Amino acid sequence: MESGVKKLKKGEREFAITAGVFFVGLIIFLLAGWTVLPRLSYAEKVQPVEFRHAFHGEDVGITCDTCHFFYKDGSWAGIPKMEICVDCHVYLLGQSPEEKKFVHEYVLKNRHVKWGLYFRQPECVSFSHSSHVRMAKVACETCHGPQGLSKKPTEYRTNRITKYSFVVYGAEAPSNNYGGLKKEKSVWGTIRMDECADCHRSRGKSTACFLCHK
Amino acid sequence: MKLDRRAFVKTMAFGGGSALGLMLSPAPWYLVRDLAFWTQNWSWAPAPEPGESVVQHATCRFCEGGCGIEVRRVDERLVHIDGSKNHPVNKGAICPLATAGLQLLYSPARLKEPIRQIGSRDNPEWEPISWSQAMAEITGRIRELRGAGKSHTVACIAGNAESAANELFERLLTAIGSNNFVKTPSATEAQNLAFWLMQGLDGNAAWDIENTRYVLSFGCDLLGGWSAPGRMQSAFARLLDEPEETRMQVVQIEPNLSVTAAKMSRWVPIEPGAEGALALAIAHVLIRDSLYDKAFVEKHCFGFDDWRDGEGESHRGFKTEVLAGYSPKAAELITQIPAREIEELAYEFARNRPSLAIGGRGSGDRIVDIYELMAIHSLNALVGNINQRGGVLRQSRAPISRLPEVKPDKKAIRGLSAKRKDGSFPLQTEYGLAGLTTDEINLLFLHETNPYYMLPDGKTADAIFTDVPFIVSFSSYRDESSARADLILPIAASFERWDDHVGVPGLQYPVYSLNHPLVEPAGQARNAGDVVIEIARQLGGAVADSFPWMSVTEVIRERARGLYKSGGGMICGSETNGESGQDEISGGFSAGKYSTFSEFWAGLVQSGCWFDPSYAYGDPSRFLLTASGKFEFFSQTLRRELKFAEDILCLPHYNPPIPNPEGFDLTLMPEDILSPANREIGMPAMLMKQLGNDVLVKNDLFVRMNIATAVYHGLRDGDSAILESSYSKVKVRVNTFAGVREGVVLVPLGFGHTAYDQYLQDKGINAYRLIGAERDPVTGLSTWWATPGKISRV
Numbered sequence A: 001m002e003s004g005v006k007k008l009k010k011g012e013r014e015f016a017i018t019a020g021v022f023f024v025g026l027i028i029f030l031l032a033g034w035t036v037l038p039r040l041s042y043a044e045k046v047q048p049v050e051f052r053h054a055f056h057g058e059d060v061g062i063t064c065d066t067c068h069f070f071y072k073d074g075s076w077a078g079i080p081k082m083e084i085c086v087d088c089h090v091y092l093l094g095q096s097p098e099e100k101k102f103v104h105e106y107v108l109k110n111r112h113v114k115w116g117l118y119f120r121q122p123e124c125v126s127f128s129h130s131s132h133v134r135m136a137k138v139a140c141e142t143c144h145g146p147q148g149l150s151k152k153p154t155e156y157r158t159n160r161i162t163k164y165s166f167v168v169y170g171a172e173a174p175s176n177n178y179g180g181l182k183k184e185k186s187v188w189g190t191i192r193m194d195e196c197a198d199c200h201r202s203r204g205k206s207t208a209c210f211l212c213h214k
Numbered sequence B: 001m002k003l004d005r006r007a008f009v010k011t012m013a014f015g016g017g018s019a020l021g022l023m024l025s026p027a028p029w030y031l032v033r034d035l036a037f038w039t040q041n042w043s044w045a046p047a048p049e050p051g052e053s054v055v056q057h058a059t060c061r062f063c064e065g066g067c068g069i070e071v072r073r074v075d076e077r078l079v080h081i082d083g084s085k086n087h088p089v090n091k092g093a094i095c096p097l098a099t100a101g102l103q104l105l106y107s108p109a110r111l112k113e114p115i116r117q118i119g120s121r122d123n124p125e126w127e128p129i130s131w132s133q134a135m136a137e138i139t140g141r142i143r144e145l146r147g148a149g150k151s152h153t154v155a156c157i158a159g160n161a162e163s164a165a166n167e168l169f170e171r172l173l174t175a176i177g178s179n180n181f182v183k184t185p186s187a188t189e190a191q192n193l194a195f196w197l198m199q200g201l202d203g204n205a206a207w208d209i210e211n212t213r214y215v216l217s218f219g220c221d222l223l224g225g226w227s228a229p230g231r232m233q234s235a236f237a238r239l240l241d242e243p244e245e246t247r248m249q250v251v252q253i254e255p256n257l258s259v260t261a262a263k264m265s266r267w268v269p270i271e272p273g274a275e276g277a278l279a280l281a282i283a284h285v286l287i288r289d290s291l292y293d294k295a296f297v298e299k300h301c302f303g304f305d306d307w308r309d310g311e312g313e314s315h316r317g318f319k320t321e322v323l324a325g326y327s328p329k330a331a332e333l334i335t336q337i338p339a340r341e342i343e344e345l346a347y348e349f350a351r352n353r354p355s356l357a358i359g360g361r362g363s364g365d366r367i368v369d370i371y372e373l374m375a376i377h378s379l380n381a382l383v384g385n386i387n388q389r390g391g392v393l394r395q396s397r398a399p400i401s402r403l404p405e406v407k408p409d410k411k412a413i414r415g416l417s418a419k420r421k422d423g424s425f426p427l428q429t430e431y432g433l434a435g436l437t438t439d440e441i442n443l444l445f446l447h448e449t450n451p452y453y454m455l456p457d458g459k460t461a462d463a464i465f466t467d468v469p470f471i472v473s474f475s476s477y478r479d480e481s482s483a484r485a486d487l488i489l490p491i492a493a494s495f496e497r498w499d500d501h502v503g504v505p506g507l508q509y510p511v512y513s514l515n516h517p518l519v520e521p522a523g524q525a526r527n528a529g530d531v532v533i534e535i536a537r538q539l540g541g542a543v544a545d546s547f548p549w550m551s552v553t554e555v556i557r558e559r560a561r562g563l564y565k566s567g568g569g570m571i572c573g574s575e576t577n578g579e580s581g582q583d584e585i586s587g588g589f590s591a592g593k594y595s596t597f598s599e600f601w602a603g604l605v606q607s608g609c610w611f612d613p614s615y616a617y618g619d620p621s622r623f624l625l626t627a628s629g630k631f632e633f634f635s636q637t638l639r640r641e642l643k644f645a646e647d648i649l650c651l652p653h654y655n656p657p658i659p660n661p662e663g664f665d666l667t668l669m670p671e672d673i674l675s676p677a678n679r680e681i682g683m684p685a686m687l688m689k690q691l692g693n694d695v696l697v698k699n700d701l702f703v704r705m706n707i708a709t710a711v712y713h714g715l716r717d718g719d720s721a722i723l724e725s726s727y728s729k730v731k732v733r734v735n736t737f738a739g740v741r742e743g744v745v746l747v748p749l750g751f752g753h754t755a756y757d758q759y760l761q762d763k764g765i766n767a768y769r770l771i772g773a774e775r776d777p778v779t780g781l782s783t784w785w786a787t788p789g790k791i792s793r794v
């Protein structure tokens, strides 16, 4: 009888251990899935030169369209080319070590800075700044966030698989942020198709395929 | 380690737990998402590099149509061609060839360095050489021939552009002592000849399509390449905006239901080759029912009524001829168009003025004989539309400066006194390739032309490449003719070079187009004009003296100076407004506003086009320069030049076709798929890929025929068949289409290339070589529009 109970207890114990093992696996991977893996799938990057938007805008007082402008044909200049920077930075203008680095390493050596981009769209998308900014009057911040106010040199993260990137302003990005699936206020990056579509819908605009995929 | 049952169960439990844990976290779902995004960002998928984008104005030079284009460049690469909305010629329209044209610029068939033939023409082998070696080879040969008193055996065949580069080639030949500068046949030659015979005008005919109300088109491929394709497309596109009641009516008279026939107001299917008879039957009704413009005919026409010459001999007039031989009933038998319909066409043509009759099948050069075009042009005189709004006009020439005269030296003068080698007929206004006596040519330059592929006169094409001992091809591509040359010099393609062009076919007002390099030339390619100047300079002496320029840019600048001096016209600008018809184009920058030539030149380079939209409609007598000073229904030029004794040979008339030889029961006719891509330039890869599978499948070309024709020959859709003409025998496949007339087989043009790149090579057969050409006994023109054929199942 006793041995019967024992036997039963042994079975229970086995079950308990098995269940324990099951839950250990579950908890480890659940946590990993929420914390470690997101970090692993993104590479942290810094810009080659510590450029500060807020300094140029607020302190120096130049307007956004000095560097980010439309060409005559309506196409968007995007990230300014070196020639635009060199218009001012032919020589050192201040004391900042980063400016020194910029002038010595790039301007004087006639090298281009390979700026990291967090808003590049894939080739299958035809996006026109002109129709969004000039015609629909969408503000830059709607898609790019407080980019122009960033005081910190912007670190950004690039998805190792997709190469889509996001940038974090203000508070540290939550560790479970996967590139802003639901973007927090502080996280900005490549706009995904669902976001494009949401915005189009909320403004009552068409979401026909050929609008973007020509 | 031995895995017992318990351990196994635990491992499974751990695995299951982990999997569930993972599934409850976002990680796997994001992984799936990321993999999907990853597919959109493959680094190896071809995509233009991002960069600064600039749009520049240029003129399309893929054909002579003169369309204004806007070319977008991203950094150093051209990425897009669009029509230029403000351009007076095409007003934004462009053809598919130009849309895909950048593929030609970056085509693998582009030549990047000079190469020399070291094998034989049948078994070619090439070795690269330097430009200086190539120049030494050419100048050495010219010197040798000049030394031996054989400068007249140098010849040049050039594309038919009216460009500075072509002018320099002609000049080089003159300076060394040869008058054998020949242009490849153009679609306007025959038209201009009819114009000359009846109006005595040595120049280009023009048609005021935009202002006419009713057009009788005798087989002209108005939407596919007749005259200037871009202009036609934009004219017809704008038609659709007009209310139907006032819209121009176009009657397409054509044996088969072509795209043009399907889109026009009315399609009149006609027996192939009977267009001349129909035109004369319409003339019959106009005269019989007094519907014609009597005032014009009485005042400005000759040979309408019977007439007597100086010796008192009486001659037959147009009226007698037409009333006697071309009643609608009689014409019905020839044309297979009901007499009632012929009457109807005549009445419509007379009542909807200004009306216009135009001829020349396909892109304009396919005629039965010159009398067909004369018959069609007679209709224009009968409605008195000569030099009237909506009628037949004459193209004014752009006032470019003439280059200083060549001063030939003694050797050159001797060479220039020799007879031309292209056996031109006295009537030809321009010398033609037909009848070129190739065995007397020792050195031949080919400039941007591909005669081996595109001459319907296959005998001449073959003879060039068997008889001429040394051929130098100036070409941007490895085309069929270059492949048979001895030396190929890579020349900068359009968009890579300075280049100009005068006039637009069929357009009444003068246009001058200028292109400047938008990108660097591919490899070692050079501007052909610069090469010619260098050849002349290396030859030294009097030859060099005739070339006082350092580059073709200077020559172009000099030519353009005349435009500035004329003080008229305007430079195409952002305000040019071509909306309301050709004569009302305004805006642009009037040339008079520039105070210096440099300013004018800078504006011209930027816009790429000068034009003068003013046209003096009205008095027809300005353009009636025949011996009688009138429009000649009875061509005294023919009578005088060719000594025709029979009246009928000087009057428009219909020549019944020669019956097919025994065993040939079909009529093979060429069909344009995209006519600007039919000639020197092959189709870009993108267009080849867009051809339907009823045109080309792998390497098999489909010919189109009526289902009845197919059934009669035991053929079904998709069958392979052997198609034969007296010129060649080829393998094709069958596509049946009810819009093709019974007994007719349509063979698409533009295929069967043996050179170029893998996208063009060996795709289908070359219809030029199948249809073949004959020489018109009256004019010496190469005529080709149909040929007897037969077909059999494989």
Ligand code: SF4
Residues within 6 Å of the ligand: B060, B061, B062, B063, B064, B065, B066, B067, B093, B094, B095, B096, B097, B098, B228, B229, B230, B676
């Ligand atoms: S019609 Fe001729 S000129 Fe016009 S776009 Fe086409 S190829 Fe160019």
